[in-house]
Amino acid sequence: MNRQHVHMVPANQSKADRVAAAVSATELKGDDDAFYVMDVGDVVSNHQRWKKLLPRVEPFYAIKSNPDPLLLRVLSELGTGFDCASKAEMEMVLQMGVAADRIVYANPCKQISHLEYATKNNIDLMTFDCEAELYKVKSMFPGARLLLRIVPPGHYKVFDDLSTKFGCHSGDFSGLLKTAKNLGLNVVGVSFHVGSGAEDPEVFAVSLQRSCNVFAMAEQLGFTPNIIDIGGGFFGHKGAPLSFEKVATTLNKSLDKYFPVSSNVKVIAEPGRYFSSSAYTLLTSVIGKKKCLPKGNHRNSENSCEPDMPSDKKPSFMYYLTDGIYGSFNVIVFEGRTTNLVKAPSSDVTFTSSLWGPTCDSADCVQKGLSLPELEIGDWLYFENMGAYTRSIASHFNGMPIPGCYYICEEKVW
Template structure:
């Protein structure tokens, strides 16, 4: 596959470089003033290895909605994963990189008719259903569909519960859907469930797989030949988290209820693969020091930092995915820690990234890093108020590059050899060719520079004065 845009290329780093050295070099280069991401492809590859080791019977079908970056999809396709798609747009994007339609499950239980027609036209046959109207829709539009009945079995603790919207009752509704499928002459091939995104209740998988076994037996009694169990998503992916306990429960349940190679077990991991692979770098463009201590009117009681990404951009995950983001200053601070808050760039008062955190005093132009920003961030980001969505710089170390470079759909065109910052400057250009179009003067906005002598690098002129509180 030819890479038409150099923004999509994967930069191969030698042993002297890593994600943080790349971030440092870009931040200090003077070429980048907007927020940006660094995507570590090796992190995704390592997650895939962990999955195969801990869940050998379960084939991952990546949930595209979690992060539909073309690079992410291509890397996962090269590793042999399948894909969980929720719309005709996602189906088309996955097919465009050469994935076979049989490696896609259309796992949206409530689908617009036009999306079902598209799936039928391109050969995506496996699809989930949790209601009667969807079965009638399939009978009319896609009668050759391979139906997977989605049941509800909710985790007691989950980052994003899904049962309130999707999944039928396994004891009453699911048997009726199986009987209706039989009447409509639709082919039921399996059972699926989703315990909730970011599951913190491993035993729920045992309960759900047990329900699947019961419905498997009923579907056989009705004349179907089921072969598929889809155990959905819910697998944590942040740095420091583990799926080991969940895997132990799943493996035990599979051995108890589906101990046969005749049954294909798949899952729909999303955040597991990408959450820790993306690191976001943001810059402080404005700062407000609040002095509200009447006993010490010149002392700063808290700082408000305004950065160049917010809840309408990458940090939509705070609102929609219930994320708790952790700010880490790129430079080590000194002195006392000051109560601080971090705000996005828009004019909306809702645009608050961190409400209360202790930070060393920082200057304008300083960078704040946020790790674990790969899940449900970029796909939902918007350019509200005219602020751009952060660009993504993709890197990989040499060992992972040697593993991937000959695995389709990846080709030599996907990679560029060499360290930062020179080759990553190409990534600042929309077309990958004109670096100067994105070159900005150094920010030169440190408050220490404002107080002292003017610096040569700053294009701005300041007047600074201490102001007493207004009574």
């Protein structure tokens, strides 16, 4: 890792002060583009918490969450494995010197050329959930170690239910295992993913019970399963719908019950947002402002520009930012975010406000119905917990830039 790209910060400095310092450095360069402040120490802290609370579970970071090269390097130095879904993601970590046995090719539907790349680089641990995938693997990589991806129980609340696309249902477990056996393939375990952002820890417990049943089926057919991949779905930030501590408690209890240490089963996981979300804070500046008078109180120069704004005596405001739903707010807009001001407002009076992205699409609305003090063009706002599924799926729609990164770290952590 190259230290010259990371700004050292005092250990006792608040997040607000760190954010303000990053804005000052940005403004000195005459830049008003949105950017992230990435705290290396946050990643290290979450890794330490993981190892303390889930000592048996080896994390394989899900690169799709955020492929920032520095983040990958930090996690690599900390000894994590990596969950890769494509040739490009496998290349990223191999080029950093990560060994093939620290990679799980966790895409149940693999492109032939990507599977060929995995074969050439001996990335042999991979998932499957259907018969067609078994024949594909048989033709390209018969020596692969396979994890049968199963569907978790569907009555638990999650932010993104992945089982609508991936996973084998219970009625197909036996048939797929028999097909793998007939093809001479090696099924070494089971994987599942409860969904991104799970809100009930019991979904992990039930999924582990199902996995134990699949292990028994596999053993009856002559396989020797020894790996359980518990997928992702973990929150890592404060104030999450489900704390990591609660998940860890449930997982440890269930692992002891279904896969005790004496079973010699290796336990891995695919955390993504757990490591990436809270490490990144998004900074975006106000580039436009529109004052909207209450309904029935129009003037030639100003009007009620938002029809859904309340009809009270105070005006409302529309603010245009340097980032929007085609950038960092693409999917996380649905999770809700607190809007923070970098500079203290000049007045405590607040107005009904809305935030809009920089593109020419009227759908590019970040949030409505906010209560904010009156802002000015050039003011900066910041949003915490913005590292997961933001940069990785942002677009250049309308020619707008994808936010860069301003990296910080405490000296002792570095």
